[in-house]
Amino acid sequence: MPELPEVETVKNELAPHVVGQHVSNLTLFYEGIVREPSVDEFRARLVCQQITGLSRRAKYLLFHLGSGDSLIIHLKMSGALLLQTPDKLEKYIRAIIHFDGDKKLYFRDPRKFARMALVRDVTTILGGLGPEPLEPDFTPELLEELLKKRKAPIKPTLLDQEFIAGLGNMYADEALFAAKINPLRPANSLNKDEVKRLHRAIQEVLRLGITNQGASEVTFFRPSGEMGKAFWDFKVAHRRGENCPACGTPLVYMRLRGRGTYYCGKCQRG
DNA sequence: CCCGGAACCTGAAGGC
DNA sequence: TGCCTTCAGGTTCCGG
Numbered sequence: 001m002p003e004l005p006e007v008e009t010v011k012n013e014l015a016p017h018v019v020g021q022h023v024s025n026l027t028l029f030y031e032g033i034v035r036e037p038s039v040d041e042f043r044a045r046l047v048c049q050q051i052t053g054l055s056r057r058a059k060y061l062l063f064h065l066g067s068g069d070s071l072i073i074h075l076k077m078s079g080a081l082l083l084q085t086p087d088k089l090e091k092y093i094r095a096i097i098h099f100d101g102d103k104k105l106y107f108r109d110p111r112k113f114a115r116m117a118l119v120r121d122v123t124t125i126l127g128g129l130g131p132e133p134l135e136p137d138f139t140p141e142l143l144e145e146l147l148k149k150r151k152a153p154i155k156p157t158l159l160d161q162e163f164i165a166g167l168g169n170m171y172a173d174e175a176l177f178a179a180k181i182n183p184l185r186p187a188n189s190l191n192k193d194e195v196k197r198l199h200r201a202i203q204e205v206l207r208l209g210i211t212n213q214g215a216s217e218v219t220f221f222r223p224s225g226e227m228g229k230a231f232w233d234f235k236v237a238h239r240r241g242e243n244c245p246a247c248g249t250p251l252v253y254m255r256l257r258g259r260g261t262y263y264c265g266k267c268q269r270g
Numbered sequence: 271c272c273c274g275g276a277a278c279c280t281g282a283a284g285g286c
Numbered sequence: 287t288g289c290c291t292t293c294a295g296g297t298t299c300c301g302g
Contacts, residue, residue, distance in 0.1 A: 001295065059296075076296050078280080092280090111279045113296070152273080161297080169295060219294085238294095258275070259295065 004166030005209025025098035035115040058165035079114030155183035
């Protein structure tokens, strides 16, 4: 599932192909993919525009347009932006953005959760997001301050995009394992050393995910249609029925706030 | 206001 | 073989 490292990978690999391109047409096979404005207005404000740049905020991908508007895409669970459609990815194309010179960008999404929006002011979509975990302003001191205000378990706190923006279920489990912190610990109960470890772990697992070009289990594909390699470096996430790579203890699987949660009951005792 | 859970979707996997 | 249930989970919405 696309989380911060996956969206960063899409941005990096898409940019050389789309920046500078002019949109020539839009094909919609599933109109529900347009979040705002109306389908007609969306089309009118997108077609003929030049893509002047790409950026990422949390799990959102932003296409900056010559008009000053931004096309904002969220891939949610199963979305992919593809430059080509190999046989196995032919199905579930929900939209195609056409560029001058017959280039195409395919928006594939089996589950129909993904959305795109066209806005003048990006804060209408991005306004409530918390700090970017890989930016310099995300310091251990800031994390400590934020954690003090939260009494919910640390795992769902890390998934709250208003608390910190970009972590999803897989990387939250990975970060807590790397920091040796139990996912059920109240957020405000972490001591200084634990906060420091968590801060470092969050950045490490995200950077490793980006280096590995994202995780591909089943649902994430890079623009080329290839899969990323991050999944193979996961220590606990989605490793149901396996043993802890550090101590060999069978991993714990539990549902926490409706989310599948994996951790080592021995290494993450605290 | 805060918190927890359901809804949105569809396919895969497991049980019987 | 096939039907039914459960699971997957980011975000939004709703009820308590």
